[in-house]
Amino acid sequence: MRKTLLIVLLSFLTIPLTITGASVALPGIRAELGASLAATQWVVNGYNACFAAFLVFAGSLTDVLGRRRVFACGVALFCASSLAGALAGDILVLNVVRALGGIGAAAATTGGSSILAAAFDGQARSRAFGLLGAVLGAGLAFGPTAGGLLVDWLGWRAVFAVPAVISAVVLSLVGALPRLRGGEGRTVDWRGAVLFTTSLLLLIFALDEGPALGFGSPLVLGALVAAVAFGFVFVVVERRSADPMVELDLLADRRFVAFAVAAGALMGILVPLVVYLPSYLISVVGMGPGQAGLWLLMLTVPAVVLPPAGAALARVRPVATAAGSVAISGVGALLMVTVGPGSAPLGMLAPFALVGIGVGLSNGVLDGLAIAGVPQERVGAAAGLFNTARLVTETVVLAGVGAMLAALSGGRLDGPSFTVALHAACVALACLAAVATLSVIALAGTRRADGGNGPVPGRDPDRTESKESVTDW
Numbered sequence: 436m437r438k439t440l441l442i443v444l445l446s447f448l449t450i451p452l453t454i455t456g457a458s459v460a461l462p463g464i465r466a467e468l469g470a471s472l473a474a475t476q477w478v479v480n481g482y483n484a485c486f487a488a489f490l491v492f493a494g495s496l497t498d499v500l501g502r503r504r505v506f507a508c509g510v511a512l513f514c515a516s517s518l519a520g521a522l523a524g525d526i527l528v529l530n531v532v533r534a535l536g537g538i539g540a541a542a543a544t545t546g547g548s549s550i551l552a553a554a555f556d557g558q559a560r561s562r563a564f565g566l567l568g569a570v571l572g573a574g575l576a577f578g579p580t581a582g583g584l585l586v587d588w589l590g591w592r593a594v595f596a597v598p599a600v601i602s603a604v605v606l607s608l609v610g611a612l613p614r615l616r617g618g619e620g621r622t623v624d625w626r627g628a629v630l631f632t633t634s635l636l637l638l639i640f641a642l643d644e645g646p647a648l649g650f651g652s653p654l655v656l657g658a659l660v661a662a663v664a665f666g667f668v669f670v671v672v673e674r675r676s677a678d679p680m681v682e683l684d685l686l687a688d689r690r691f692v693a694f695a696v697a698a699g700a701l702m703g704i705l706v707p708l709v710v711y712l713p714s715y716l717i718s719v720v721g722m723g724p725g726q727a728g729l730w731l732l733m734l735t736v737p738a739v740v741l742p743p744a745g746a747a748l749a750r751v752r753p754v755a756t757a758a759g760s761v762a763i764s765g766v767g768a769l770l771m772v773t774v775g776p777g778s779a780p781l782g783m784l785a786p787f788a789l790v791g792i793g794v795g796l797s798n799g800v801l802d803g804l805a806i807a808g809v810p811q812e813r814v815g816a817a818a819g820l821f822n823t824a825r826l827v828t829e830t831v832v833l834a835g836v837g838a839m840l841a842a843l844s845g846g847r848l849d850g851p852s853f854t855v856a857l858h859a860a861c862v863a864l865a866c867l868a869a870v871a872t873l874s875v876i877a878l879a880g881t882r883r884a885d886g887g888n889g890p891v892p893g894r895d896p897d898r899t900e901s902k903e904s905v906t907d908w
């Protein structure tokens with residue numbers, strides 16, 4: 436079983452690396468391939484959108500086709516797309532293979548997670564998923580640094596070539612994984628998959644192309660209307676489906692929704708900053724890619740080292756931990772308006788560290804809080820919906836921030852206009868954090884001992900309850 440764990444963990448290391456690592460490569464990609472800003476943004480947004488859109492669908496496939504088969508297909512597609520990205524000589528080709536890489540990453544993620552869930556149980560399963568979260572967090576945190584050093588030493592193509600090599604090693608080891616069947620009697624929700632994927636991709640297209648084409652253009656407006664229409668039909672279809680891709684009735688649990696909102700907001704703050712700050716540090720502040728990646732450690736390291744502290748806090752004050760984490764990151768985002776062309780590392784420490792602290796205190800903690808009150812037989816569905824909500828929020832906010840930066844900088848992430856645009860985007864992220872914080876508090880409220888949602892009369896919501904009731908705050 437140790438070999439199974441190592442193979443899956445190795446595959447997961449490359450998935451966040453190609454999100455955050457690619458962000459440091461964007462200026463080089465744009466310069467070498469002569470691409471527009473909107474086209475370059477698809478290098479990250481296309482990968483993210485397909486990753487989010489196909490995650491739950493890939494989960495359905497694991498139940499039907501088998502865990503190892505879906506995992507192997509996902510790793511193979513990710514490997515091939517990464518290699519093609521390293522060799523791409525045209526921005527359109529690069530964006531297409533990046534989108535395919537997102538699909539492969541979704542299949543590898545769901546297949547790998549389900550393999551671990553089936554291969555381990557009890558404390559061993561908890562330790563395995565704890566290591567999985569640590570690897571994902573490390574990949575997200577150190578991706579900009581690793582990507583910056585690779586770009587400095589070998590050029591931007593190395594950001595895609597290295598994950599291709601690692602995933603090729605994983606693919607060669609797939610035969611050592613146990614053969615695990617999928618769920619008996621499950622079917623693929625093809626209608627739900629098509630509707631959900633189409634809705635999300637149309638929304639990302641509208642946000643990405645809006646600054647270039649104009650948000651009032653028929654194509655962009657048509658994409659937005661179609662995205663809403665497909666999303667509405669998706670909800671109707673899922674509610675009527677006997678075997679839905681997403682069990683939407685889980686959204687009736689207000690605390691589940693509250694923790695999903697917190698998780699989505701935190702990733703919605705962190706990921707756009709990790710993606711666009713390298714471009715700012717390189718283009719405006721004048722750093723090299725490697726130096727920019729090293730400076731971003733102030734932002735990302737707290738996200739790796741603080742989860743144990745967050746877990747301890749959450750055992751005593753779960754809702755306060757969730758809401759406080761979002762609020763701390765929001766304050767950090769707001770303080771980003773002090774970052775400018777002449778900023779020194781010490782001047783960036785407070786805003787960078789606060790964002791990272793907020794994420795670190797909640798990283799991996801919110802997942803456990805969200806599914807704690809879900810019946811055991813629905814834990815898998817709840818985890819899938821939770822991760823989908825987090826990824827979709829992250830993807831939409833990333834695209835929205837990119838659209839704002841493009842619109843306010845005149846389509847050029849360079850010079851004084853980039854500073855103005857970045858500050859405006861950081862204020863918007865701070866507003867997102869404020870709304871999310873209030874939403875978490877309002878939605879979570881308290882849960883009565885009988886399992887109902889809502890406030891407990893006469894109880895102080897910021898006090899730890901006895902064993903006869905659930906600890907709320």
